[in-house]
Amino acid sequence: MEFLSDLQEHAFLQYALLTGLLASIACGMVGTYVVARRISYLAGAIAHCVLGGMGAVRYLQVVYQWQALKPLHGALFAALLAALIIGLVSLRAKEREDTVIGALWAVGMAVGIIFISRTPGYGQDLMSYLFGSILMVTPEDIWLIAGLDALIVGLVLLFYNQFLAVCFDEEFSRLRGLRVEFYYLLLLGITALTVVLLLTVVGIVMVIALLPLPVAVASRFSKTLWQMMALSALFSALFTTAGLALSYSPDLPAGATIIVLAGAVYLLVTIGFFFSRRLRPPQPALAKKQ
Amino acid sequence: MFTNRLNRKPKTPSEAKTAGDSSPVVFMENLSFSYDGPPVLEDVSLAISKGDFVSIVGPNGGGKSTLLKLVLGLIYPGQGTVRVFGLPPALARNRIGYVPQHAHLDLQFPVSVMDVVLMGRLGHRRTFGPYRSSDKDQAEAVLRELGLDRDYAHRHFSALSGGQRQRVLIARALVSDPDLLLLDEPTANLDVVSEHELYELLRLLNRRLSIVLVSHDLSFVSKYVHYVVYVKRTVRMRSASTLTHEAAHEILESEHRSVHHNPRYPGKGTP
Numbered sequence: 001m002e003f004l005s006d007l008q009e010h011a012f013l014q015y016a017l018l019t020g021l022l023a024s025i026a027c028g029m030v031g032t033y034v035v036a037r038r039i040s041y042l043a044g045a046i047a048h049c050v051l052g053g054m055g056a057v058r059y060l061q062v063v064y065q066w067q068a069l070k071p072l073h074g075a076l077f078a079a080l081l082a083a084l085i086i087g088l089v090s091l092r093a094k095e096r097e098d099t100v101i102g103a104l105w106a107v108g109m110a111v112g113i114i115f116i117s118r119t120p121g122y123g124q125d126l127m128s129y130l131f132g133s134i135l136m137v138t139p140e141d142i143w144l145i146a147g148l149d150a151l152i153v154g155l156v157l158l159f160y161n162q163f164l165a166v167c168f169d170e171e172f173s174r175l176r177g178l179r180v181e182f183y184y185l186l187l188l189g190i191t192a193l194t195v196v197l198l199l200t201v202v203g204i205v206m207v208i209a210l211l212p213l214p215v216a217v218a219s220r221f222s223k224t225l226w227q228m229m230a231l232s233a234l235f236s237a238l239f240t241t242a243g244l245a246l247s248y249s250p251d252l253p254a255g256a257t258i259i260v261l262a263g264a265v266y267l268l269v270t271i272g273f274f275f276s277r278r279l280r281p282p283q284p285a286l287a288k289k290q
Numbered sequence: 291m292f293t294n295r296l297n298r299k300p301k302t303p304s305e306a307k308t309a310g311d312s313s314p315v316v317f318m319e320n321l322s323f324s325y326d327g328p329p330v331l332e333d334v335s336l337a338i339s340k341g342d343f344v345s346i347v348g349p350n351g352g353g354k355s356t357l358l359k360l361v362l363g364l365i366y367p368g369q370g371t372v373r374v375f376g377l378p379p380a381l382a383r384n385r386i387g388y389v390p391q392h393a394h395l396d397l398q399f400p401v402s403v404m405d406v407v408l409m410g411r412l413g414h415r416r417t418f419g420p421y422r423s424s425d426k427d428q429a430e431a432v433l434r435e436l437g438l439d440r441d442y443a444h445r446h447f448s449a450l451s452g453g454q455r456q457r458v459l460i461a462r463a464l465v466s467d468p469d470l471l472l473l474d475e476p477t478a479n480l481d482v483v484s485e486h487e488l489y490e491l492l493r494l495l496n497r498r499l500s501i502v503l504v505s506h507d508l509s510f511v512s513k514y515v516h517y518v519v520y521v522k523r524t525v526r527m528r529s530a531s532t533l534t535h536e537a538a539h540e541i542l543e544s545e546h547r548s549v550h551h552n553p554r555y556p557g558k559g560t561p
Contacts, residue, residue: 036399158418165409168399175362175388176413176466223446225400 003248013244015137016254020240022145023197026152028214028233030194032225033187035215037167042090042188044208045101046082047195049108051204053078054129055115062119071129072144075199079192082108087188091181132203132255134244141200148193155190156229163187164225201240202255213262214239217269239265313376314339315470315500316361318525321370323356330356334370334525338517340469343496345511345530346504348521354504357521358474361502362388375469384413387463387499389473392455397448403458404443407433410465425465432461436491453484460491471495473503489514 007013034043057074060066082104089100116126128136137145156163165173166183174180198207218231243258316338323331330353338344346354359365360372363379374382387410404426411425433443436457442450447458456476463471473492477485492501493514505511512518512530520526 032400036396038396161408161412161421162418164401164405165412168401168406169390169395169409171364171390172388172409172462173412174364175383175386176409177383178412219400222400223444224402224405228400 003245006248012135012137013248015139015142016134016244017241018142019134019137019145020201020244020258021237022142022149023194023201024214024236024240025233026149026194026197027211027236028218028231029156029229030152030191031211031215031232031236032218032229033163033167034191035212035219036225036228037187039188039191040208040212041098042086042101043191043195043211045086045105045108046079046188046192047199047204047207048105049082049086050075050078050195050199051112051129052108052110052115053081053112055112055119055126058125059115059119062121070140071125072141072196072200075196076148076193078108079196080189083188083192084185087185091184128203129199130203130205131253132199132201132206134201134254137200145197145200148197152190152193152197155186159183159186160226202258206255206259209259210236210239210262213259213266217262217266220269220273235262235265313373315342315375316502317371317373317376318360319371321360321367321372323353323360323365323367329368329523331360331367331521331525332523336519336525336527338500338502340500341496342500342502342517343492343515344500344502344517344519344527345508345515346502346519346521347506347508347511352522353525354521355474357519357525358472358502358504361472362386384466385469387460387466387468387471389456389459389463389471389476391474391478392452392459393479395447399447401447402444403433403438403447403450404429406447406458407443407461407465410462413466429461429465432465433458435464436461451484452479453481453487456480456484456488457491460495464495469499471499471501473501475504475506477505 003013007017034040053074053076054071055074056078057066057069057071061069061071086101086104089104090097093100112129113126119125162173162178162183165176166178166180166187170180173183194211195207198210202210214232214235215228217235218228222228222231239262240258243261244254246252246261247254247257314337316336318337319335321331321334322329334357346357348354356365360367361374361379363374363381363383372379375385407429408421408425411421411428430440430443433439438454438457438461442454442458447455450458460471460473460476471492476488476492480488489511492503495501503511503515508518515530518528518530520528
């Protein structure tokens with residue numbers, strides 16, 4: 001309740017709420033592809049490489065006074081670069097894919113940690129990059145986030161059928177004349193943009209949970225890809241808003257609260273489905289099997 | 291010539307495309323292929339004509355899938371030539387309808403039957419944006435032809451039986467109006483009734499297009515197809531009706547040996 005009354009007074013809370021809602025749209029749409037195509041691992045690697053970009057920009061900002069650059073810009077650049085490299089690795093180096101991507105994951109992070117350790121000041125930056133700082137969002141950040149959101153939604157709507165086909169049956173799509181590699185890299189690029197959006201909300205470490213969890217809940221209630229996207233966005237908005245509100249009065253970290261909430265709902269839904277299936281009478285189809 | 295045209299059945303678009311086209315549907319000459327090792331296919335020559343119904347048989351690892359991939363232009367021969375409708379395979383793709391093994395698809399994937407069938411229209415349209423209503427009409431028409439009425443269009447792909455799923459994949463291949471239908475083990479994991487229905491369906495489709503399928507069981511397929519292509523590194527093509535007893539026996543013997551280890555095909559292949 002304190003959250004609701006303070007929401008009207010404090011701009012930072014409104015920004016936080018808006019950030020959560022904007023990020024949820026992209027999260028639901030892109031998370032659905034990430035889950036359906038089973039590339040959560042690649043999304044995780046992209047997220048962790050982002051630390052390198054953020055650390056480097058923070059270093060330039062403090063040591064060389066590059067005030068025009070923001071850590072979010074560094075994140076954007078690093079995420080897109082990581083998506084391109086990871087995409088090419090997963091297309092070309094089939095047999096060594098997990099090794100190379102695991103290495104990129106750690107190297108990206110290591111670069112960030114080195115830059116941050118060489119940056120004078122407190123270690124506060126590192127914590128906010130890793131675990132999110134939704135309460136620190138500025139109006140400028142909101143504009144960048146809204147712009148990225150519009151770009152992601154636009155691309156997904158434009159190429160919905162192509163992404164669907166390429167994710168479901170790559171070989172068939174290639175035979176129908178789709179440039180499969182192009183769409184795969186584009187999808188990873190969009191995933192990278194979504195990761196940047198989400199890391200303001202929950203930070204680098206927890207992106208890997210916020211991306212698939214709403215989809216995992218939504219998949220229980222949806223048959224087609226677009227239904228899953230819409231429901232995931234809805235659940236994502238629910239988790240971020242409720243997490244923000246719940247964390248406010250007891251002064252809990254907002255990002256962590258959002259993730260715990262999402263995980264708890266997923267667990268409850270899974271258990272619910274498990275028991276409802278067990279209580280149902282046995283399927284007649286099984287008896288017909290030859 | 292004019293009266294001649296009038297006397298014919300209504301022309302389908304696929305007939306219009308092939309009119310005056312005398313090239314064989316599939317043509318291979320002295321073709322060899324290997325994946326960084328011993329040759330998988332060696333000195334292969336064959337020709338499949340318009341209207342043929344051909345089954346590719348042979349032991350596992352004998353080169354059946356490789357042959358199919360060469361026809362689709364997914365891989366290129368080390369030596370020799372392959373032509374589809376007189377063109378390099380990659381250029382003939384818009385005239386090929388391909389039906390992959392449905393067991394390879396991710397059934398957790400959230401797609402409806404309509405979503406799957408519409409994928410077949412992707413090569414026929416602009417490169418982005420939604421499907422046109424003509425695409426949807428065509429998809430519905432093909433589903434109806436295959437005995438899957440409107441109720442099925444919005445069902446989840448994984449909620450179908452194996453035989454129905456196979457029909458949906460055939461619909462996806464047909465919706466681009468191909469002249470050649472390629473099927474990779476269409477009867478894998480199907481019960482005998484569905485298998486029979488599938489071959490009857492293919493026999494009907496063979497009236498308007500050429501069909502090449504990869505199959506494991508020769509005894510069943512030879513009742514339906516015109517030719518059997520036996521692949522085991524080298525290739526032999528035989529007319530199904532004049533398939534000699536010895537040849538059938540030889541093929542079945544090696545079939546039996548290859549399927550013996552495969553629990554998915556218990557007992558099949560034995561005469």
